Amino acid sequence: MNTPITVAIVEDKELIRQSLAILVDGADGFACQATFETAEAALDHLPGQCVDVVLMDIDLPGMNGIDCVRHLKQLCPTTQFMMCTMYDEDETVFEALKAGANAYILKRSPPHKLLEAITELHEGGSPMSSTIARKIASSFHISPTAPNELDVLTPREREILDRLSKGHSHKEVATELFVSPTTVRKHIFNIYEKLQVHSKVEAVNKYLGRK
């Protein structure tokens, strides 16, 4: 281990922050370079000393950890972010990934797992607990249900729905398809009935497979 992996910790709870710092600093090949109690503090000081890996708590007072990552990722593009949280809630996982985090682990993970994860993350991997990976994997095969729903639509209805999904209005679609606006509206109404929705946005969401 010539050059240790430099780590920063953002965590508001004193006890956890200290524990993590000691764990990281005590291990071979790791160096805890900074700790912060808040997202704001991290945003202030981290850009100057971009570390290799940041352990980021999500539930912080003031700005939350996800928004913090979103900003830091811009300022330190090479830094890797690992979200550390107590719970594996659906929404936050995706939000964190979108924000630029590359790892997502639970605080209850055993210490050696944590260090292993830091190493993997630093080497270009994306360690995450398998329960969290499951959430992500599941988000991919939501499609087997969706296509069935669209099967009930006629080709013409799909054609119209497709244009609606591009943000076109009744009139525009009518012009494009050389039919009367009332016809288009009738089709849209039928689409709504079949998909059990009551607005364009809902219909388009179903069409594009995002619910």
Added chain:
Amino acid sequence: MNTPITVAIVEDKELIRQSLAILVDGADGFACQATFETAEAALDHLPGQCVDVVLMDIDLPGMNGIDCVRHLKQLCPTTQFMMCTMYDEDETVFEALKAGANAYILKRSPPHKLLEAITELHEGGSPMSSTIARKIASSFHISPTAPNELDVLTPREREILDRLSKGHSHKEVATELFVSPTTVRKHIFNIYEKLQVHSKVEAVNKYLGRK
């Protein structure tokens, strides 16, 4: 270990198939219940004896492992599928997940990791090597262009846009946020100006990063 985890293996290469079978069968708490050389053979025989976990090679002669999973998942919804492959190619990972697989590991993984992965998969996790997880994580923040556009929005505007994206109307959003409908409309108007759009669907498309 009262009831062992039942496993089936689909793999065309004799040597690998045998090795896996011996590994699984020899381990405590696992039972290799069947092995198949081809996807077709698996499709013929597996539905009758739905096992807990199927190790599926991707590169099979005839039908490939991904299509095989797609079909089997319909017939055995409770069975978990683990893709085993030599390489971690981009496309196949996503295809496999979409097809219904829940784990994706490399054949070069050490035996004990494989058994561990089978257990995790059976317990509802989604084990995957961290390099593969990285590919998936990356697919979430592929939107480096979109966030810039959304940066011009205020938090409140994003909040409102988020609710619009769920198909809520002016009034509904107003109720949810405890403000007047006219306020919401004003916000929406401002959003449209900033994003240079003229309708909900267009705004939502930009927000969700698909245009």
Added chain:
DNA sequence: TAAAAAATCATACAAATGCGGTATTGTCGG
């Protein structure tokens, strides 16, 4: 070929929406 489904068009009404202007309040940085 007869029945079912799809595509077309019309009329009508209420609600939602898009667009414009104006104004008050609070916060924050310079």
Added chain:
DNA sequence: CCGACAATACCGCATTTGTATGATTTTTTA
């Protein structure tokens, strides 16, 4: 302290949209 900005709110108007009812013509399919 001031200016910029965000959030709040109102009014008004023209248009779009969601819903309903009804009808005609083509196409598909049983």
